Amino acid sequence: MGKKLKYRDVVKREGPKTFNKRKLNKSNNKNNEKRNKTISNGSFKRKLNQKKNESNKRIRKNSENEHKVEEPIQNQSSESDSEDAVTVDYMKLLRDSFGDKIQKVSNEAVSSESSSSEEELEEESDKTELHKPDEIEREDDDDNDDDDDDNDDDEDDNNDVQNDTQQEEDTVDDSHDPFVKHVCYELHPNLLQNLQSESQHLAEIHKITWPKLGELLIRIPKCETIETVKHTLLDTTTYAIPSPIPKKLHPKDYFIKPQILPNLHLANKSVIKQEETILSSFQQEMFSIINNYQDFYFPERTFDNAEDIRFVYSLHAINHILKTRIKILHHNSKLGKREDVPEEYRDQGLVRPKVLIVVPFKDSAYKVINCMINIMFQEDKGNVVKKLRFVEDYTGNQLYFPKKNPKPDDYEKTFCGNIGDDFKIGLTVTKKSLKLYSDFYSSDIIVASPLGLRTIIKAPGEPDRDFDFLTSIELLILDQTDIFFMQNWFHVMHLFDHLHLKPKELHGTDVSRVRQWCLNLWSKYYRQTLIFSSCQLPHIEALFTKNCTNFAGKVKVANRFESGKINEVYVQMQHIFHKFNAASPVEMVEKRFEFFVEKVLPLHRDTAMTQTLIFIPSYYDYVRIRNHFKKEDVSFVQICEYSKESKVARARDMFFHGDAHFLLYTERYHFYNRIRIKGIRHLIFYQLPCYSHFYSEMCNLMQEFNMNKKVGSMDNMTVSVIYTKYDILQLAPLLGTERAVRMLESERDVHMLLTERR
Structure with missing residues (x-):
């Protein structure tokens, strides 16, 4: 494929006054030799003659453009003896010379989340076979037959991302979006002091009743400060404030990204009724709380509402990642023309992983990830990398339930599917693909079991310990938390003990883009924690009370038991x-x-x-x-x-x-x-x-x-x-x-x- 031209090479580096024709032809010939190879794998075949014709057209076009570029540069150089006196628009010259290629390079630079992360992932995807959600194909070590198609998909993806960035430029910083209110502002010193004191008296308690969820107990930290403080006429500081008491939202106030909005009805069709559009009544109430970025504890999970709950938090997780991604792309496009990074362009954490979903069994993880796939892509659209490997790893190995003297119904529903409890998987979200089994430090979402995380975090003194990936978790979801207590509750506590610690390495982080509250190690006050359990336990109650310190507040469902x-x-x-x-x-x-x-x-x-x-x-x-x-x-x-x-x-x-x-x-x-x-x-x-x-x-x-x-x-x-x-x-x-x-x-x-x- 040749060496990719990076955006910083185009903008920041001083280019040559004339192009080397021999070097250019050599590079083009090298690329043509690779493209002229005929590779067949199953039904995928490449026609040699067609490839030769296409490559010859590219060579002729580049040669013509090259002669056009050399002439004005030589004229300019003759008019001035000093290189500093010459002003050349190298971006325009490169675009005129390379045509679509330089457009692809620019889009790749805009679509990168940092200096290395997105580009490395796109290169990795070129080597990995892509699978559609409903067409699972056998993975093969030789995936070269799809390289050209993947490159075309990546180019279209980058063009779409650039267009979406321009379209959403006015909405990316919507001040009414709870996401913006929660992650984009610093804590006021008074509010920070209240959170650090951990006093139960420094919170306001409210009780409200909703039709589906029932009685809600709400705790909001006291904050006797105003949201905006003017230091001078031109110096104004906006502080983060606790979220208000939750209100049932209208669908237009969900702030769901347009990319996934058309997919929700089909993805949620097993739950919603005919008169409902996107979410059921139960889901609307739950999403109204979760979308408020407050901690949420729901101890009434059943097998009947399990799908409702899974869909809501999967939607919230994907929506959160997409909002973060579009904000980074928007800032990348702005920062491409300047050297310094203003404070308002700090949009990342110390590490990339933002969402951690903890579930007890592989079957639970399989359902969660499939739910995310359905939310992100419609049928026959979108790509899932390493889908076959995922299906093989997370299905099968089911228990046999005897027909004579059968087990109780709740037992069979709990232990259906693959009940392996040692797993972890990273997910990287792009516009047109979901990449599974990605490295943790290149992942947006991590789905794991308590035991799987414990094998990575390990204990003090053990070799190869790693918990830096937990430093910047912004959304933590614990589903089927009661089963964690049956497995080993110490694994859960061990996980919380290693959240938001100071990382040992930077892992390629651009510190100039890291949010200030992440640098101050205040991430635990911004982390939203969602806990779902089928019963109330003192250990879960203590975890929610002491380890969930979200400045936005917390909400707990606290219904009375009429009969026992x-x-x-x-x-x-x-x-x-x-x-x-x-x-x-x-x-x-x-x-x-x-x-x-x-x-x-x-x-x-x-x-x-x-x-x-x-x-x-x-x-x-x-x-x-x-x-x-x-x-x-x-x-x-x-x-x-x-x-x-x-x-x-x-x-x-x-x-x-x-x-x-x-x-x-x-x-x-x-x-x-x-x-x-x-x-x-x-x-x-x-x-x-x-x-x-x-x-x-x-x-x-x-x-x-x-x-x-x-x-x-x-x-x-x-x-x-x-x-x-x-x-x-x-x-x-x-x-x-x-x-x-x-x-x-x-x-x-x-x-x-x-x-x-x-």
Whole structure:
């Protein structure tokens, strides 16, 4: 293909007074030799004669233009003896000489996001086979047959980008766009001080109710400053201010880029109704909050609204990247004619990745990326690089679900598709293509699992650690966050500990284009965090409260539970709730163990209380109880997430036949296996389960057809629960919000509820 002519070579470097004809012909002949090669791969063929004719036309055209260029230059040089006295428009001369080629070079320079990133990606795409979204082809090492077509596509893409840049020049800095309000201004010192203090009293709390989302709890940092400050008549500073209380937006106020707007109806057709155009009513309310660039916590994710949620945050992520990209292209076109970089042209972060989407399984990542493809491109349009490799890596390896004694529906929906949990993939967004498997420092979006990120970040002291790519994350999305807790919550906390740290290397960054708040390492105050979970957990609540410090504010969906999962128990039995007191969540761990050993365990060690299952959510509590039982020589068997299948089968058999008094059973094992434990006559919840439906599921196992009639009696079956005031998030979905509050406020420490047989 020859050496590409860079934009800076045309503008900044002083060109020669005359062109070297021999050198030009040599370069053209070299290019023609490459283009005259006939390459066939499948149905792709090149006609040699046609290529020769085209190349000969180019040579004749260039030769004619060359003679036209040499003549005026020689005349000018004869009029002046000094090179400094000669004024030559080299851009015009090069354009007259090279024609379309120099136009392509200029467009490539305009379309680059920085001095190296976009150009390197376009060169890389020349070597990579492109795939349309609906036509997946086999990747091959020899992709030279598509080089010319790819170059033509890149040239058209660059021309379109330049036209779009000119068309959107008036709207790129729209002051009403929440994107501009959020990322383009600095924080006022007073607001920054409030954010750094982390005081809960320095925020305004509002409550509103929307038809679909329900009750919203809004926290907005206090900011007693004005948006614009005039230092002098000509010196005016505009500061970023917190976002207002969210309002349901009209579609015209979405500020969605025109590039993707026509694709949304088809991409979202599985969700929207006939009377709806782009988004469903539920999606409109959610997008109104997310588009306000405030942190958002939605703990009511279900399998029914999962597609709605995925589409909304995918749309927001793509829209954010496109807005950033068009702003950079717009500034590049302005800066091409000047040496200095004004402050208002700072439009980038310390590194390129801007969006991080964390999901638990490969199947989840597959759905997210496919959703982005549908948003970016219509059918039969657009290119996806390395699509085949992506499909092969992120599909298949599905679990087999037995037809006899089937698993619960929620289990099959959770673990459908590829459930691999160690993955990471970079995505680069251009106008007409989405490039998968791009290097992180050349990527706009990163989709990964907590474990996949942990393998890159690693621990202190390990070799080849890398977390610079997390420095300038502007949008962080955590989907199916409750599953992260079942996998390993420490990976999530490890990720947050390495966000927005000072990078060890520049990674080719043009510091003159970096935003000032990025240089000040204030990115955590600009980062928008979206958290979606199917249940409320204290760990997620703490993450949202302490680690999400967006200056725009935060919004949480906080609906009340009218009825609890205990109503789904259809076995007649007593449910005894034991309350204990603790001064803090830290003290709660020790107090719970003491209460269990001193109050609850003695009641169940009698021979009449045989076949007692102890349900334990935390693995560390499980280890502590197991060690205590070994020390006290208590008859028990155990099943946890690390138990081998042979030991699980042996433990189940011994428990069913009454050979073991207790069975220790962890919630994480139940989440991943959902086996049916037979022979349970007494059930102890050491702590309320994270998933409230596990409570009714375990209780419903205590039916007569699951019992060993030779052991125990059906007349004496009980359920005991240990709880404290810090368990309100698990108690409310189990009993209902109103009843849970009454029990916590009551002076009695023991409450008994009865369920009837249905």
